[in-house]
Amino acid sequence: DTEVTQTPKHLVMGMTNKKSLKCxxxxxxxxxxxxxxxxxxxxxxxxxxxxxxLSINESVPSRFSPECPNSSLLNLHLHALQPEDSAxxxxxxxxxxxxxxxxxFGPGTRLTVT
Amino acid sequence: xxxxxxxxxxxATEGAIVQIxxxxxxxxxxxxxxxxxxxxxxxxxxxxxxLDGLEEKGRFSSFLSRSKGYSYLLLxxxxxxxxASYLCAxxxxxxxxxxxxxxxxxxxxx
Numbered sequence: 001d002t003e004v005t006q007t008p009k010h011l012v013m014g015m016t017n018k019k020s021l022k023c024x025x026x027x028x029x030x031x032x033x034x035x036x037x038x039x040x041x042x043x044x045x046x047x048x049x050x051x052x053x054l055s056i057n058e059s060v061p062s063r064f065s066p067e068c069p070n071s072s073l074l075n076l077h078l079h080a081l082q083p084e085d086s087a088x089x090x091x092x093x094x095x096x097x098x099x100x101x102x103x104x105f106g107p108g109t110r111l112t113v114t
Numbered sequence: 115x116x117x118x119x120x121x122x123x124x125x126a127t128e129g130a131i132v133q134i135x136x137x138x139x140x141x142x143x144x145x146x147x148x149x150x151x152x153x154x155x156x157x158x159x160x161x162x163x164x165l166d167g168l169e170e171k172g173r174f175s176s177f178l179s180r181s182k183g184y185s186y187l188l189l190x191x192x193x194x195x196x197x198a199s200y201l202c203a204x205x206x207x208x209x210x211x212x213x214x215x216x217x218x219x220x221x222x223x224x
Binding site (some may be wrong): 002040041042043044045048056090099100102103104105106107108 | 145206
């Protein structure tokens with residue numbers, strides 16, 4: 001199984017809603033990532049978890065809250081988002097989070113904030 | 115700095131060869147990744163270079179010159195399905211995170 005799955009595929013939420021994005025992998029990877037990608041732009045790193053501990057937070061606003069319940073799961077909790085937060089949110093995982101580790105990306109959740 | 119530059123768009127013909135260049139500032143990166151991303155889909159891994167030289171993998175090859183801060187992705191025998199965005203990404207520093215270039219949108223015409 002070399003797949004990273006993400007749910008939901010699409011999400012429309014209002015600025016006062018609370019929602020969560022979910023990511024799962026069963027490759028035994030110990031590093032997991034959240035990226036944000038706007039249209040025709042490259043992915044931008046948001047968070048990195050290594051061995052279930054947050055190792056990188058790229059100065060992301062607090063309305064985005066990551067959580068890693070176990071080594072296979074990664075969540076992104078959303079609250080009080082802004083329309084400019086509309087984007088494709090990609091989850092990825094890699095073996096250890098070391099130099100040269102290939103990152104496997106999930107299909108993404110396309111988020112629209114109204 | 116960690117700027118990564120690559121052309122915005124390229125066009126090529128089915129069956130031809132195309133080279134997509136990527137330049138970066140040499141400080142801060144240990145290795146270079148190339149990813150392919152079809153519209154609306156997730157990026158998929160193509161190659162990783164950490165040593166100077168050419169790595170060949172089927173129709174795709176990737177080259178790295180660390181001293182020059184230069185990499186390229188070479189695609190041979192182009193197929194229509196190769197139409198996609200190609201992302202160059204630097205890896206390294208204290209946390210091994212990926213820093214992506216803006217991507218090159220390749221269009222393969224019949």
